[in-house]
Amino acid sequence: MRNIDVSEITAAVREMCIEVNHKLSPDMVGKLTDAREREESPLGRQILGQLIENMDIAREEMIPICQDTGMAVIFLEVGQDVHFTGGDIEDAVNQGVREGYTEGYLRKSVVRDPIDRVNTGDNTPAVIHYSIVHGEGVKITLAPKGFGSENMSRLFMLKPAQGIEGVKEAVIAAVADAGPNACPPMVVGVGVGGTFEKCALLAKKALTRNVNERSKIPYVAELEKELLEKINCLGLGPGGLGGRMTALNVAVETYPTHIAGLPVAVNICCHVNRHISREI
Amino acid sequence: MDRHISLPLSDADALSLKAGDYVYLTGELYTARDAAHKRMYDALNEGKELPVDIKGQVVYYLGPTPARPGHVIGSAGPTTSSRMDKYAPRLLDLGLKGMVGKGKRTQEVIDAVVRNGAVYFAAVGGAGALLSKCIKKAEVVAYDDLGTEAIRRLQVENLPVIVVIDSAGTNLYATAADKWRK
Numbered sequence: 001m002r003n004i005d006v007s008e009i010t011a012a013v014r015e016m017c018i019e020v021n022h023k024l025s026p027d028m029v030g031k032l033t034d035a036r037e038r039e040e041s042p043l044g045r046q047i048l049g050q051l052i053e054n055m056d057i058a059r060e061e062m063i064p065i066c067q068d069t070g071m072a073v074i075f076l077e078v079g080q081d082v083h084f085t086g087g088d089i090e091d092a093v094n095q096g097v098r099e100g101y102t103e104g105y106l107r108k109s110v111v112r113d114p115i116d117r118v119n120t121g122d123n124t125p126a127v128i129h130y131s132i133v134h135g136e137g138v139k140i141t142l143a144p145k146g147f148g149s150e151n152m153s154r155l156f157m158l159k160p161a162q163g164i165e166g167v168k169e170a171v172i173a174a175v176a177d178a179g180p181n182a183c184p185p186m187v188v189g190v191g192v193g194g195t196f197e198k199c200a201l202l203a204k205k206a207l208t209r210n211v212n213e214r215s216k217i218p219y220v221a222e223l224e225k226e227l228l229e230k231i232n233c234l235g236l237g238p239g240g241l242g243g244r245m246t247a248l249n250v251a252v253e254t255y256p257t258h259i260a261g262l263p264v265a266v267n268i269c270c271h272v273n274r275h276i277s278r279e280i
Numbered sequence: 281m282d283r284h285i286s287l288p289l290s291d292a293d294a295l296s297l298k299a300g301d302y303v304y305l306t307g308e309l310y311t312a313r314d315a316a317h318k319r320m321y322d323a324l325n326e327g328k329e330l331p332v333d334i335k336g337q338v339v340y341y342l343g344p345t346p347a348r349p350g351h352v353i354g355s356a357g358p359t360t361s362s363r364m365d366k367y368a369p370r371l372l373d374l375g376l377k378g379m380v381g382k383g384k385r386t387q388e389v390i391d392a393v394v395r396n397g398a399v400y401f402a403a404v405g406g407a408g409a410l411l412s413k414c415i416k417k418a419e420v421v422a423y424d425d426l427g428t429e430a431i432r433r434l435q436v437e438n439l440p441v442i443v444v445i446d447s448a449g450t451n452l453y454a455t456a457a458d459k460w461r462k
């Protein structure tokens with residue numbers, strides 16, 4: 001059994017909120033740089049050039065990469081031998097978000113109620129997904145999510161007979177419909193299987209994967225490659241103004257499902273695909 | 281074609297801009313996004329005056345991050361325009377000349393752009409740090425309580441935008457992909 005004071009979690013979340021909104025991970029930087037090389041449309045290349053310059057300014061001058069610094073989505077993997085002390089874990093996470101967004105000059109984009117829409121003023125609460133894992137460590141993954149792309153995400157409850165072709169059609173349809181609204185080039189997270197909510201969570205989790213990594217399941221890895229190719233034949237391009245680089249990556253996660261179902265969730269993210277992990 | 285345009289946008293300039301033009305905007309414009317639009321719309325429905333005179337003006341769909349000390353503004357890129365589609369035709373009919381945002385518009389908005397000789401520009405989404413460099417002055421002029429969603433008057437210098445919908449109703453988003461589709 002290991003005791004962890006929740007103030008450690010608060011401090012980590014605070015720092016992560018600030019870092020992730022000013023600095024993209026090396027895999028994302030690499031993908032954007034690579035996209036500029038490969039883009040054939042001159043306007044597309046110009047836009048990708050602006051995005052790369054934008055990343056440099058953000059990092060060097062501490063101006064957030066995008067003004068939508070997102071709703072804080074947090075995956076908390078807690079070792080089963082961990083005992084939290086010093087307070088409530090959920091409060092500690094939210095305190096980290098509060099401090100990070102306030103002291104880091106990040107935008108407060110959360111409203112307390114979906115209908116009355118009064119801003120909470122500190123970007124809390126976060127959306128927290130807990131899982132209990134082996135061991136006595138804690139892994140925090142933070143992925144602030146902008147809503148330009150979140151709003152274009154889709155969930156399809158397909159029939160098993162639609163099979164893998166149905167999955168492909170669903171993903172392509174969602175991306176084509178998202179178009180310029182989702183700030184292409186996009187990163188596409190796909191969940192296949194599970195239940196309604198599990199599938200959406202798989203898609204979200206897929207977005208936190210390193211964009212250079214393929215699925216370990218051979219047919220899923222093939223599917224990822226094929227989808228990326230198909231999406232980049234849509235012609236939407238950077239900013240949706242025409243070009244080859246519509247998506248930077250497609251990541252697919254699967255889970256067992258019911259004999260009667262084939263859920264498919266498509267969580268669309270923009271090129272500002274922010275994710276950061278830390279182990280405690 | 282590259283163009284340098286000064287704001288507020290003149291009728292002649294608005295009519296001369298064509299979908300696909302790459303434009304650098306210099307001068308004054310206003311920010312407003314979801315909550316400010318809703319308030320303006322409600323005010324009009326109640327027969328009240330708008331807090332700013334939008335005639336001949338350009339609105340930038342923007343909710344910036346807070347400015348760090350010594351900075352004019354924080355990160356300042358466009359938000360998705362479609363959420364303002366419900367309100368835009370009404371404002372265009374009242375004389376609004378231009379909108380800066382990102383993403384698709386409804387046919388009702390396109391019709392209102394044509395009817396009023398206006399323009400819809402896109403700025404590059406997700407380039408808020410870069411775009412903030414073009415903003416030389418920012419002051420809240422209405423709805424201060426809305427925080428990031430307040431209406432701000434901005435002084436911009438060479439703000440890079442692309443004409444997506446022009447006064448003839450040509451919509452770049454509808455055709456841009458054709459050339460690159462495989």
Ligand code: SF4
Nearest residue numbers: 066146148183270406
């Ligand atoms: S979709 Fe992404 S890049 Fe575009 S405005 Fe939202 S967070 Fe920024």
